[in-house]
Amino acid sequence: MATSSEDMKLTFRKFRDGDHERRDWKEAIFEGDHSHKCPVYVHRTPPCQGSCPAGEDIRGWLQIVRGIEKPAGDMSWQEYAFRRATDANPFPSVMGRVCPAPCESGCNRNEVEDFVGINSVEQYIGDTALDEGFTYDPAPALSGKKVAIIGGGPGGMSAAYHLRRRGHASTIFDDHEELGGMMMYGIPEYRVPRDRLRAEMNRILALGDIDLRLNTRVGKDVSMEDVEKEFDAVVWAVGCQTGRPLPVPGANAPNCIAGVQFLSAFNTGRLKVLPTDKIVCVGGGDTSIDVVSVARRLGKIETDNPVDNPEDAIHGYVAHDSATAAVRTGAEVTLTSLFAKEKMTAAEHEVQDALREGVTILDGVIPVEVVLNDKGRATGLKMAKCEFEGNTPKPIDGTEFVLEANLIISAIGQGGDLTGLEALDNGRGFINSDKFYQVPGNEGHFVIGDIIRPHLLTTAIGHGRIAADSIDHYLRHEEPIKRPRVDVHHFNLLGKLKETGLTPEDYSGEQLRGTSDSRFAVHNYEDRSAHEIISHEKLFKGHFPFTPRNRRQEHGPDASEVIGHFEERMKSLSTEDAQAEAKRCMSCGMCFECDNCVIYCPQTAVYRVPKKESATGRYVATDYAKCIGCHICAEVCPTGYIDMAMGE
Incomplete structure (x- = not known):
């Protein structure tokens, strides 16, 4: 401050x-x-x-x-x-x-x-x-070694960039149509102009000898064993693409979804408007701010079609013509946070932008229960004021209240999806790493980014830089160097x-x-x-x-x-x-x-x-x-x- x-x-x-x-x-x-x-x-x-x-x-x-x-x-x-x-x-x-x-x-x-x-x-x-x-200086001559990078987000692209500058070719596997990871599919375009993002990624690819295998999921379309046979080292940069549900009763209702789902639907063009007028997002970090800001921009449309449930629009099952979309009005969007506004993990100016855009922020509150109707759909979210016992938030008895909601979005954290890659799972949906970003017990395997511990995009970029150095030593059959205390x-x-x-x-x-x-x-x-x-x-x-x-x-x-x-x-x-x-x-x-x-x-x-x-x-x-x-x-x-x- x-x-x-x-x-x-x-x-x-x-x-x-x-x-x-x-x-x-x-x-x-x-x-x-x-x-x-x-x-x-x-x-x-x-x-x-x-x-x-x-x-x-x-x-x-x-x-x-x-x-x-x-x-x-x-x-x-x-x-x-x-x-x-x-x-x-x-x-x-x-x-x-x-x-x-x-x-x-x-x-x-x-x-x-x-x-x-x-x-x-x-x-x-x-x-x-x-x-x-x-442009960058021409890349050095190739070493003859090839590295597989699983995930084309900020961490994977950083690893490819730094490896090529050390003389190593790489192939990026990604299960999307485009590279970029959370930069492309998690952050709205009004924050990350796609022409700028694509230009910076293309500048990396222009170094040469960075191949792409898009729409390819390792563990499903290609086995982990086949990747090991083809490449001299593997970097796992798969990120965290699944959101954590609210840890309260009723959170499995069909209109309770994760923030990453919501943002992915918007950024891929599936979600253009919302057939709902009351949205509650639980969070307090940058993802939750993106969710509520997008929701305010989309607005709501009036519809009498009972098929038009909000989650259907997010999953891409509903289409609305431009004439209908043109008459949309502002949805009531509420963001709840355990912490006071000044202590929310989201950037301060992003919080102020959300308030100016008409988002209601309720701070110092904790979700207690999702209120369901007789069809099992969420109609509201019961909240309570909270206090902390150490680092654990606890609801204060007698302070409960209900927020009406047609759509409840959880943005309280993300987890990995290691389906087909269970051998790497540490039991918590993440992959373990040592200080050199090697996967313990898996020689030649390295891991970077959110799949170690969810954090910032720039953290994943930094991981890619250090992992490339570790991989360089590994490919040269050298012990990793002792990292400096101030490792920048x-x-x-x-x-x-x-x-x-x-x-x-x-x-x-x-x-x-x-x-x-x-x-x-x-x-x-x-x-x-x-x-x-x-x-x-x-x-x-x-x-x-x-x-x-x-x-x-x-x-x-x-x-x-x-x-x-x-x-x-x-x-x-x-x-x-x-x-x-x-x-x-x-x-x-x-x-x-x-x-x-x-x-x-x-x-x-x-x-x-x-x-x-x-x-x-x-x-x-x-x-x-x-x-x-x-x-x-x-x-x-x-x-x-x-x-x-x-x-x-």
Whole structure:
């Protein structure tokens, strides 16, 4: 959450937590005269990256957009940012729209005024890449190994992408007509424009040697044994396509359905209108928000046809002509949640959009029983206020009430369908995984995404990246490498120096001590990014003035406009706004060339590296012959990049 206006004054204090008195700067310099410590430039991972399930180098591509890190040669900064972003995640346009952005929740800028709009800048990068036709570098030569990927959703596509970049061919098996998984069949088009999604998937397929077998279900159309015989490794990315029913009496009524069923019917075109006027959805997460938003857009139609039950429309048994659909009116749509609105797992702006669109949200309530008529159909849902005993919600006696409903939708979680694949089932409808995403006891089998544990689309993308690395080692008959503590993409100074023609000289082996004048190492630089995430306490936040977010234009309909409104809600930032928003990044854990340390050093010991030798992460250095250890450079560093550690 962003800092409230009442607490805003605390973000501009000049002292660190625990300090209460202003120190005289002259006295500090005097004391520094006998300090033995000198500055070291320490690279750490920012919390946005540490919070990103896909493992993106978020600070890196924000640095590129803002103009701090520049591409070599004549490549545009837009293409350079695209390449940095897609090093981890090949879906910047899609994820920039729909990811609930744990990176923004972790952003240290929340301690100043409000997070950096990371999603909006990522959408700009992704949309620009598609508009400009940016492509990936040609894939390397094939290794001769072939990998079967079961499931063409975000995890499976990510695995195919990262495997091909490592030289391995793959074949994707999917039981749908198109690739995309939940991106295609679970999220409505007004949130994920299908032209953007298809373009990002086609860009992956354009790498070559990624074959498709669509409308093919492994375990039914093809046996697991046949797949094992044909391929050198198998990735299970089957996702969770079945919804959990409500755990209450009467939940097996025919007009009680799962949220994933409802959304699949809508996204495949089977569901165009609803012959019902009262819909209740139980949930509180992103899926439930999609359900109620779609229901408000579809509206209801008046019908006297007794065959037109709402579940029949969802299963595709009912067709309505356009004239009938044109007279539809708004359905009463209610979303219930165990948690208060501010604690619902759905993204906050999605909750606010749903309220504006006319959805009624009842929070702090729990379903108790589905009310049935004499034909066994649901006519309502009995609810009660709830309280938590530990992590378990309990109904409060005497608070029961009934919500009328013709259609009850459960969006309380999803499960896997491992029919025909029972050998992989861990007994709970999921597949077990070790830390390298190998299936224990099944050599050559790997598993990623929701079938391990339902989570975010971007989590599945991150799984695909790490699993591809594990598979690469497996196919080379190597043991998997120990994963770093902070397992994300990091800025690589040596890679940057190589890119700009500044690679350090080879080490001769003769010099054992001292690197300040040597050319085989980078002067007083230390990389702790694989082990440490920098917190806001290490930053000098007083450097950053109040700067409001540059927000995307959102065309969110209100309750009077929502029926039939299927236009995209989020418009991409302009180039100017994307750059301005990127400049709000505090570059936690990495120098952003503010010159504070150079300006405030009383001994002129801190100096700018000559331009012909400088690069991102190598902008300043220290002359130890002049340094008196006064600590001022570390105190005024906004990004926490300087540690007074030399000499410890």
